[in-house]
Amino acid sequence: MDSLRLRARRLRNFATDAERCLWQHLRLKQLGGYKFRRQVPVAGYIADFLCPELRLVVELDGGQHSERASYDGRRTAVLESAGYRVMRYWNDxxxxxxxxxxxxxxxxxxxxxxxxxxxGKSGDKGKI
Structure with a gap:
């Protein structure tokens, strides 16, 4: 197993209170029927939460991230350039x-x- 996947597994096992709280509402398709995964490798990073169907990443920022604004900005740019939408929330x-x-x-x-x-509808125009 590669190091990114191992790190993701470790992060799942040691989730923050905020991550556990949000996961209780996202798991088992509880939010709008959409499937979410947690601590999943995406575009070379580990996303806190991912809705693969809609390519939506939800990131939680807390004390451990407060000094990392430029890192988070680069990370968001990479994810968006890979076709993902990124939402960010503070743990609080x-x-x-x-x-x-x-x-x-x-x-x-x-x-x-x-x-x-x-x-999808506009992409179907002209097809037989």
Whole structure:
């Protein structure tokens, strides 16, 4: 198993309180029926949460990330250039305003689904 996958497994086993909290709401397709995976390798990085169907990455930032704004910016740029959409939340927001975070993620999932459907329809024009 490669080092990125091993690191992802280790991160799953030692999740933060915020990651555990959000995962309880994302797992088993509880949010809008969308499947999420946690601590998964994506484009050379480990995404906190990924909805593979819509290529949506949800990242949680906390104390361990506060000094890493430039790193997070580069990471987001790489993920977006690979075709992923990235949403970021502070750990405190997940823990203290869980329903607001979930509503925001669900709204974004809906937007991405509509955009994807619109692209699919326009891409079908002219096909027999």
């Amino acid at each position: 927001d997940v823990l203290l305003r869980t329903s607001d975070v979930l509503e925001d993620i669900l709204r974004k999932l809906g937007e991405v689904q509509v955009q994807r459907a619109a692209r």
